[in-house]
Amino acid sequence: MKYSVIIPVYNRPDEMAEMLASLAAQTERNFEVVVVEDGSSLPCDEVVNRYADRLDIQYVTKPNTGRSDTRNVGMGCAKGDYFLFFDSDCILPPEYMQTLNVCLSNRDVDCFGGPDRALPTFTTMQKAVNFAMTSFLTTGGIRGSAKVSMEKFNPRSFNMGFSRAVYDKVGGFADMFGEDIDLSIRIREAGFSIALLPDVSVYHKRRVNLKKFFRQVYNFGQARIFLFKLHPESLKAVHVLPALFVVGEAALVLLAIFHSPWWLLFPALYIVLLFLASLFKNKSLKIALLSVVTAFIQLNGYGCGFLKAFCTKVLFGKELEKGERLRRAYNK
Numbered sequence: 001m002k003y004s005v006i007i008p009v010y011n012r013p014d015e016m017a018e019m020l021a022s023l024a025a026q027t028e029r030n031f032e033v034v035v036v037e038d039g040s041s042l043p044c045d046e047v048v049n050r051y052a053d054r055l056d057i058q059y060v061t062k063p064n065t066g067r068s069d070t071r072n073v074g075m076g077c078a079k080g081d082y083f084l085f086f087d088s089d090c091i092l093p094p095e096y097m098q099t100l101n102v103c104l105s106n107r108d109v110d111c112f113g114g115p116d117r118a119l120p121t122f123t124t125m126q127k128a129v130n131f132a133m134t135s136f137l138t139t140g141g142i143r144g145s146a147k148v149s150m151e152k153f154n155p156r157s158f159n160m161g162f163s164r165a166v167y168d169k170v171g172g173f174a175d176m177f178g179e180d181i182d183l184s185i186r187i188r189e190a191g192f193s194i195a196l197l198p199d200v201s202v203y204h205k206r207r208v209n210l211k212k213f214f215r216q217v218y219n220f221g222q223a224r225i226f227l228f229k230l231h232p233e234s235l236k237a238v239h240v241l242p243a244l245f246v247v248g249e250a251a252l253v254l255l256a257i258f259h260s261p262w263w264l265l266f267p268a269l270y271i272v273l274l275f276l277a278s279l280f281k282n283k284s285l286k287i288a289l290l291s292v293v294t295a296f297i298q299l300n301g302y303g304c305g306f307l308k309a310f311c312t313k314v315l316f317g318k319e320l321e322k323g324e325r326l327r328r329a330y331n332k
Contacts, residue, residue, distance in 0.1 A: 003031035003097070003161075004080030008070035009088040010037075013044035015205065020047065022092040024054045028101060031084070033057040036074040039064025068179045071157070072172035084161040091119065091203040100161075103197045110192035111162035111184065113155020114200035122205065127287050129206050129213055131278050132294035137270075139241055139302065153196040154184035158204055166192050178223030185231050213294065214301040221305025225313050229320055242303035243310070249300070 005023065009016050016035065023033055033055050037043055039062060048059045060077055062070065075083055082104075086092070093099075103112075118130040132138055155161075157173075157180035170190050173179045188194055208216060221242065228235040255263040271292055278291035312318045 002080055003082050003084050003100075004075075004078035005031050005033045005084045005086065006036070006071055006074035006078060007033070007086055007088055008036050008038055008067050008074065009040065009044055010064070010067075010070075011040045011042040012088045013042055013047050015088045016044040017047045017050075018091055018205075019086065019088055020051045020055065020057075022094070022096075024051055025094045026092065026097045027095050028097040030101075031056070031097060032078070032080060034074045034077050035059050036070045036077075037061045038067070038070040066175060067157075068173035068175045075167055075172055080164070082161055082163050083167060085157045085159075086202060087158040087204070089205040090116070090158055091205070093201070093203070096200065096202070100197070100200050103200060107195065108193070109195040110166050111155060111160075111187045111194045112197050112200070113153065113161070113194075114159045114197045114202065116159060116204035117201050119203045122203075124284070124287050124290060125209070126206055127282055127284075128278070128290035128294045129208060130204065131281065131287070131291040132213075132298040133206070135274075135277060135291075135295065137274055137277055138295050138298050139238060152188070153194060154181045155194065155196075156180050159200070159202045162187060162192075166190075176223075176226060177219055178227045181223070181227055181234070182230065185227070185234055210293065210297060214297050217298050217301035218305035221302040221307075222309040224302075224306055225309035226320060229313055239306070242299045243306045244303075245299045246303035246307065 007016070007019060020033070020035075023031075033051075035044065035048055035057065037045070037060065043061070045059060045061075048057060051057060058077055060073060062073055071085060084100075116130070116134065118127050122130070160180060166187055170183070170186050170192075172183070174182050176182060184194060206213075224235065224239050249267065252263045252266055274292045274295045275288045279285065279288040282288065282291070313320065
């Protein structure tokens with residue numbers, strides 16, 4: 001057994017059915033699947049049972065303790081040489097495992113990650129959110145672009161893998177915001193290699209509305225400061241851009257009100273660029289219009305979360321609370 005696919009799930013049986021269907025359709029089958037149910041009130045046991053004859057699959061249940069501990073439980077049950085992590089709202093292309101095999105045979109790497117994409121069948125909202133989270137016009141562009149070198153690549157847990165040797169030395173995910181970035185940093189500090197595999201992508205559904213999307217990116221912004229408190233070297237200039245965007249946005253509005261409305265030409269130009277970029281990518285006026293909204297939510301949500309955490313944790317020196325702290329001596 002080469003790979004152990006570890007999937008935490010909480011109240012998402014429908015999404016798990018799609019995920020398992022994509023695993024059952026893989027062109028190479030040298031993997032097991034470990035589904036860990038995190039205390040769900042809507043369990044996916046019936047869905048898992050439907051694939052028992054098509055996949056080498058384990059179904060593990062546990063009380064609700066959060067995604068980090070759930071992934072760690074999965075690793076404790078895994079038998080593979082490599083652990084692969086996906087979110088339950090992901091779908092794998094049929095050639096995912098085959099492509100991964102080729103990449104790893106050509107490149108000796110201890111930890112890796114890949115980008116996420118949208119399927120043509122995704123909803124308008126899903127495609128607009130995907131644009132905001134992956135576009136070069138937002139900070140989402142650093143998540144999976146082989147051309148971006150503004151920071152060292154840190155795999156994200158929706159599409160991430162590492163060897164058993166990494167797990168044996170570094171341990172698992174910490175109970176904190178930004179747990180995947182924290183683990184990536186600890187893996188690199190332990191001397192292991194990390195690489196972006198741009199051809200090893202997943203389809204990420206992101207079933208969120210605008211309110212949930214704002215909350216998600218707001219938490220991402222806070223997490224960046226939590227990570228800074230634990231790993232000061234991890235904060236790069238690119239991470240500050242959304243906060244500068246929020247401050248600049250407010251300044252332009254004030255200048256337009258008290259000086260000249262011509263200052264609004266700058267955000268207007270940015271809106272046009274967002275619209276045209278999404279229109280070119282998605283070939284849809286509706287998605288392009290909604291992409292402008294999601295892009296502004298992505299930047300403002302992240303920026304506001306960053307600024308709040310910076311003020312409370314850095315300027316005023318408030319200690320990290322439970323769930324924000326790194327368990328430096330994390331044990332399996």
